[in-house]
Amino acid sequence: MKENTKLFKALSDPNRLRILKMLQSKSLCVCEITDVLKLATSTVSKHLSILKDGGFILEQKNGKWVNYLINPRPSDPRISSLISTLDFWISDDQLIISDKQKVQKVDRFKVCSR
Amino acid sequence: MKENTKLFKALSDPNRLRILKMLQSKSLCVCEITDVLKLATSTVSKHLSILKDGGFILEQKNGKWVNYLINPRPSDPRISSLISTLDFWISDDQLIISDKQKVQKVDRFKVCSR
């Protein structure tokens, strides 16, 4: 039963939902996400590993950065279903809207190394 | 954002998933559910209130019993979507299968008052 709750658990944290919604706009590295959420890097990294473990996102190493993106072709159809549901799920939330605006402007060369 | 995670949180506990799957077979009172899950009555009552608060189930008072049933017409379309997803979600789980078998046989007049 643990496996069955894993997907729902991954989606039941507000910051992880924010991350997923941001990644639906654009793939991002850890420090860009950190800059938007205003959390410790280690915290963001942990959230990302939970989303990755659940199969919602993928990582792509690019030099010293690690880019995260929505998994475009999840093996588990339940994940595809949940991801596409999220498309219209919380689009009206003010926090999600402002996150998306920040994501458009974020620049890893300005944001990182501080 | 709290409101947005509420639905996922309600589904991210194994015992609550078991309850939902049982109720998909048949509406049940608290002591019948307690008998199958082997948890304290107060614990089951709490789980039911979380599922009810999320909009997944309804309660119908019947004398000294309170019957719970899957919400047949949820106002929130996301709930309908999640409930129907659960139909095929974890039908292969051994625990869910044995729960459903127990639910067929359970008799509140034998099970309650002990």
Add this chain to the structure above:
DNA sequence: TTTACATTTCGCCTTTATATGAAATATAAA
């Protein structure tokens, strides 16, 4: 090969969830 930077892992603390038994509430039967 140092040095700098991005990320992950670790240990620890705080908060939230889940579980319980006892007490409170509600209804039905005696």
Add this chain to the structure above:
DNA sequence: TTTATATTTCATATAAAGGCGAAATGTAAA
């Protein structure tokens, strides 16, 4: 109206989740 039964609420203990900073890891630039 007492008594019994079903459920909820409360106080509380334990487990799990989420947060942080420091140390460890991996890569790139100097």
